[in-house]
Amino acid sequence: MSADTTTVEGSRPDDGTAELGVPRRRVVIASLVGTSIEFYDFYIYATAAVSVFPLIFFAGAADGNESTALLASMATFGAAFVARPLGSIIFGHFGDVIGRKVTLIGSLLTMGIATFLIGCLPTYFQIGLWAPVMLTILRFCQGLGLGGEWSGAALLATETAKEGKRAWAAMWPQLGAPIGFMLANGLFLILVVAFGYNSVEHGADHVFIDWVWRLPFLLSAVMVAVGMWVRVRLEETPVFQRAIDNDQRVKAPISEVFKRNWWELILGTFIMYATYVLFYLMTTWILSYAIGRRESGGLGESYNEFLVLQLIGILFFAAFVPVSGLLADRFGRRPTLIVISALIVVFGLTFGWWLSPENMITDDGISAVRMVAFLMVGMALMGLTFGPMSAVLPELFPTNTRYTGSGVAYNVSSILGAALTPFIAAWLVQSFDVSYVGYYLSAAAVLTTLALILAPETKTRNLDEVTIR
Incomplete structure (x- = not known):
């Protein structure tokens, strides 16, 4: 931490409640439910961006070229990541000035309203270019909401944690990512099976593409209502409440962060970098690669069959998030993440062996065993690297710039590691071959390893430290 800090006096809880009398289970539920809903909203767009939107929002604009339509859809997918740093600044300001609770409610509403409206949009064939324009605007609003959500949920967990258990406490909001993914893709799978949609055989004239795809977006309104009910029952975190009581808040958190914690911003951005690249390769890009037509460089698998494989893989993501929390509390943040990043480098170097068409495609389609094994390994690594991030x-x-600082680092990294990743990976496959996607992942993991080597160990850091004004 910067030398320009001091410590706010106060006690720490060692029982089952936060210092202001809030049961820890309520904090856990609030952080987990909120992030699950936010990531559900985010992932239904990611799934639709691969399977639906190229057909109804970009097919006309791309003159029927499937590859061009997919790349255009991936570009709008990335619009949210451009918005996320802005969201972290806006919501971070209010989170550091007003409080964590009210800001978390605002971010949830922003994401939920944007997601619901996407489900109401007319298509390109109804209003022309206005359709992708409106889609991009609402995707941008989704990014604003998630940009404020993650850091608030992370702070809610860490600032109420027991001594020595911060990584374990902080892994609960991280579980929202695999839970949201399973909810989003599980619902899509149920719908494609129920309505008999097959991406290999059917085109834009199928009922699923006509209107059924809208249901997951519209249903998000119900989930947001549940999340709101949980969050309005929270109180402010004890760490931030002490900053309020001692008049330690700052008027312009973003300027304070860039003035006093610019180095931490750089470190945090690159610490998170490989995690983002890995995750969006294992979710968005691999879906587009698996269901893409073989003549366009894909594997030609049907959408609903691949979703089953992907949902199996995501279970390993969820299973290894708690493991990472235990490891980070036991051995420290840096050693744990350095080892995991090294394993990601090795994994990236094996992409060609796993995924090349000559190895993956069989007479009966793709090798389900080989694909599931690939997804299991990648998702297990994802759980290990993602779990400690809401503590690190x-x-x-x-304290008085933590919401802004952690949010900006997390979301600037999303531009570098997530917004560009599906687009770059699709281009690498079309221009070279699938092994180059793995090299891209390995290079990202090397950068993250260097950032971790330069970063301090924060396992025993006092969260009551505030910027000296």
Whole structure:
């Protein structure tokens, strides 16, 4: 931490409640439910961006060229990641000035309203270019909401954690990512099976593409209502409440962060970088590669069959998030993440062996065993690297700028590691071969390893430290 910090006096809880009398289970539920809903909203767009939107929002604009339509859809997918740093600044400001609770409610509403409206949009064939324009605007609003959500949920967990158990407490909001993914893709799978949609055989004239795809977006309104009910029952975190009581808040958190914690911003951005690249390769890009037509460089698998394989893989993501929390509390953040990043480098170097068409395609389609094994390994690594992040990034920053600092680092990394990843990976496959996608992942993991080597160990850092004004 910067030398320009001091510590707010206060006690720490060692029983089952937060210092302001809030049961820990309520904190766990609030952080887990909220992030699950936010990631559900985010992932239904990711799934639709691969399977639906190229057919109804970009097919006309791309003159029927499937590859061009997919790349255009991937570009709008990335619009949210451009918005996320802005969301972290806006919501981070209010989170550091007003409080964590009210800001978390605002971010949830922003995401939920945008997602619901996407389900109401007319298509390109109804209003022309206005359709992709409106889709991009609402995707941008989704990014604003998620940009404020993650850091708030992470702080809610870490700032109420027991001594020595912050990584374990912080892994609960991280579980929202695999849960949201399973909810989003599980619902899509149920719908494609129920309505008999097959991406290999059917085109834009199928009922699923006509209107059924809208249901997951519209149903998000119900989930947001549940999340709101949970979050309005929260109280402010004890760490931030002490900053309020001691008049330690700052008027312009973003300027304070860039002035006093610019190095932590850089470190946090690159610490998170490989995690983003890995995740969006294992979810969005692999889906587009698997269901893409073989003449366009894909594997030609049907959408609903691949979703089953992907949902099996995501279980390993969820299973290894708690493992990572235990490891980070036991051995420290840096050693744990350095080892995991090294394993990601090795995994990236094996992409050609796993995924090349000559190895993956059989007489009966793709090798389900080989694909599931690939997804299991990748998702297990994802759980290990993602789990500690909601402890690591907040621990880099002082209390009165923590919401802004951790959010900006997390979401600037999303531009570098997530917004560009599906687009770059699709281009690498079309221009070279699938092994180059793995090289891209390995290079990202090397950069993350270097950032971890330069970063301090934050396992025992006092979260009550605040910026000296």
